[in-house]
Amino acid sequence: MNNTSSQEKQKQEPLAVVGSQDAFEEEMFGAAFDGEILRRFWAFIKPYKRTLFIAMIGVLVFTSTQISIPLLIRFAIDNALFGDQPGLELLHIIVIGFFVVVVINYLANMVQEFLVGRVAGNLLFDLRRAMYAHLQVVSLSFMDKTEVGRLMSRLQGDVNSLQEFLETSIFALGDLVLLIGICTVLLWLDLRLGLLTLTVVPALLIVRIVWLPYARKAFLTARETSSTVNGALAENVHGIRAIQSMSREQLNYQLFGEKVKANLTAHLRASQLSNMMVPIVDTLTGLAMVIVVLIGGDMVLDGNLELGVMVAFLFYIQRFFDPIRSLTIQYSIMQRAMASGQRIFEVLDVPLAVQDNPNAITLNQHDGSVEFDNVSFAYEADRPVLKEISFRVDAGEVVALVGPTGSGKTSVISLLHRFYDVDSGSIRIGGHNVRDIALDSIGAEVGMVLQEPFLFSGTVRDNIRYHTLTATREDIESAAKTVGAHDFICALPLGYDTELDQRGSNLSLGQRQLISFARALVADTRILILDEATANIDSYTEREIQQALVQLLRGRTAIIIAHRLATIRGADRILVLRDGEIIEQGNHDSLVADEGLYARLYKLNQGSFDDYT
């Protein structure tokens, strides 16, 4: 590499970034009140309405005791320490009264905090459960379109902000009562001094309202830059092998440095803004005290005001900025909650794909045949995926589906499992229309092995057993033996009890495939749908999988979306699909002899049928 040219190059902007450039942003704030969302939210609150009612009483009692404490002190000063008949006896009575109020305050505080916290906590779990349960039954096309990350942020972040909302709105009620209560008491104690003192409240309110949008913007920027930094860090961890092998360390560090710097600046700005309020509040507090001391003090000297009232005023002033501060914070929380609520109810409103017919039957005796009768289907109205397809698979027959990407193979098997309903025509399992069979029953009769073997966290045993909780140890192990997985499972550190790392990343693709075969074997369904893995695996593993396949299909009716020549040639019958129609069918030799699409695909690509469109 030439030195001068590389220096020239350095002058240009490099084509390089760290971290993802489009962290998904969602609307954070909505209108503070949205009647529709509140109405629907109410449906979830309703079961707890009695508890909440009690909690609200607790809030009111608590707030009133808070307000009454300075009043008691005032009463003690003006009646027991000064006044007409000062003396110990009255002082003791007042102190006893004070203790009673304190105990009530304690109890009410417990009631409000505990009940509100509990209901809000329960609400979070209820909402999450409702969404999660709904997602189990919504149409698969919704699930295909939606990223898991997005759904997770609804199941976690958004439910949290609704929980926060409930807590906040109840305590906001308390704060509002406190604010009104303090104002009322001040005016009642002395109208003139009260009015004068309260002039600082609107001043604070105005300052807060002017300040809020700036502060919010600063906090949002701080949050955003933080998530950018975290994203860049994550990339550095996940892509470390690529980074080191291409020696990108130095440049990445430089780019990361810029992001961290921006993050630092944003946080300093946010910190500045939030702390800016402190001297303002303290100045206004000081001002209120000046008013009370100057004017109130003179009134006391003149005998126009009782000393206790002045003391009470000074106490209330220490407190009355708190509710204003909480209320402005709560306002933001409410706005956030409305935006979250919107997203949550969006999920709950996603329509269901298929539902059990009320008279759905459970299949008991059936021959295990499958029949498609003039089936048409489209995901979007104007783009038909399957056009009047008819075919029959007899019990015990193995049929391979072959065809270019987009020809409708996957739709055929999705419809058979009734992930979607057909637009016209009908599909029959053992002579029964799938629409008349209970979904659980279809699951029990039709097994499915997906292209990508999907394993769950948990032990190997749990994964093979999956939901067939009745399967015994022997069932599980014999299934593993049948598909040829037993040996490698036993070689794992804890055998069948080995925990799988993140979705089985500690196993090879071939091994994961074999485990998913064993899972299908344990589920033991009469009919099996198999979407063969497209990923290239080495010849050794391929041989093992082919052998396992023979065992898996023994005695079952099977429809296979086949990619490997070995599988295709092994099938009883081959259906060739193109553009949603069956254009050829027969066995390998007859199809090759016909010299149609199949023959062309076969000649083009001896080893596999992939990568052709």
Added chain:
Amino acid sequence: MTVSVNHSENPAPLPLVPRSARINRAAIGFDSRTLLRISRMAFDHPWRMTLAIVATILAAIAQIVIPRLIGDAVDNAQGILGDLSLSETSASNALVITAWWLFAVSVFRGLVTMVQNYQGEAVGHLIGYRLRLDYYAKLQQLSFRYHDQTHTGDVMTRGILDIEGIRQWVHTGILRIILLVVLIFGGGAMLVSLDSSLALVALAFVPLVAVGASLARLKLRALWYALQEELSVLTRVMEENLGGIRVVRAFAAVRFELARFDQISSIARHITQNRIWVFVASTTAMTFSFFLSMGLVLWIGGEHVLSGRITVGELATFLTFMTILQQPVRQIAWMVNSIARTSTCGSRVFEILDMDSDIREHQDAVTIPKDAKGTIRFEGVSFDYYDHNKEALTLTDISFEIEPGKVLGIVGPPGSGKSTIANLIPRFYDVDEGRITIAGINVKNFRLPELRRFVSVVQQDAFLFTSAVDTNIAYGDPWADRSAIRQATETAQLHQYINQLPDTYNTLIGERGVSLSGGQRQRLAIARSILPESGVLVFDDATAAVDAGTELQIRQSLSKHMEARATIIVAHRLSSLAHADEILFLDQGRIIERGSHEELVALGGRYANLLALQTTGTQGHISES
């Protein structure tokens, strides 16, 4: 729609979802070395720290003075100034003076509190800034071996949550301790000077609240971690369910999945309730004990006023100071929490920062000569990923040589050590025995970045960065011009595909962009690796997902590239390496056959066997009907 779960329908126990083994983050640690180290980092910003500390002390003093002034005001209003009785006019004048003092001290308190908070937070952010950079750099430095053995989630947690935990030490730890010490001792002294027995009563709630709140806070901390653990299990269950929704539907396992969800959710709900209870019990008890103290002060103080020992103003001073003290005393709990949190978080972050990479550049590392023609030699190389498990090494006694323009093929069953050979050349790992040389110089003697730029490895599973296609391709040479990028993609047979993407070369790919098929990813990886100038090309099973026809085209367009370079092709598809000048057949880390394609076929050994397996391609009928 609701799906009801009838638990009695599931006789067999549900499999417990495993909890990932993790370090006890809830540890109630006190690690003075870590705390000291972080505090030293804080004093790397001496001016800000001095300012923050001075402001903290002044704020505490202002907090003590305000109740005193309020008491004076109350007394002035009765015509009292200190021990003197005043006339109405002079009392009125005294009131004016006290009022303005009150105002001045309030404003002053606000200003110094602002400085204290801001500077405290700023130093924290600066520490966080430094640590983030250092942590990032350290992760870049640590070798493949470290990253192989580490859970990415754990590394991320340290980099995000733990650094956050350290950051807050300055303002929730150091400054708060100072504030509390001044406030409690200074304020206590002020109260004692007024009325010592009453001061005792007034401060009685302090130790009670401090100890009670701290214990509760530590308990809450433990519960919080327990909850996070359950929630992370719940997250995993939900993520897997949603990601694998087709499996769930295929097995009609909705009810099972919901039962699993409910099982963990109910544990989490239980901990949540428990937490709420601990929280409520402790906070309400604190408020209660505070109000009780206040009641006692009113009682005894009232008696003292009646007996003339103190004035009403002094009583007001007591009551206001208590009100002011209430908040900081509660914060003692947070301080204890902060000590525990900083200790744990700090030790976890420093553990990584203090780590040394096992792959380091030699002190007098040399530059690769400009006109170096890379002849690569392996001389008796042995290597193992685990620490010298002598029985079955990953590689044993590997020797070979490739000259520029020549191609070496490596083949063998999975786990035979093929990829390891590829990883040793650019020193992703260091050999245990023997040596690897390029142009006669041990690779350990080269400058590391240069070595890695010289050896271009196309990895098996290419990592895609979430960014535009061109940014991904130019990853190894960000200053490459457009035409070079285009040329690389044409060589890799990817240009056509990119051109039909919505934004062609600007299309976002990766985790959140357009997803590429396995073959497309591999072609992108090839384009990425041939873009920078390099002296050696290593294909680590880099065309497995590319179909045979395209692979041939890639090979043809690469031939010019390979003329001047040594090339190593690791593959399991024999057609990928049949043209190589020499082929090594590896099994269990040893070379068991070597020679050209023709020689190996003639040999009739393992290679010939594999060839037969791959060319016939059928294993008979899969259904037995």
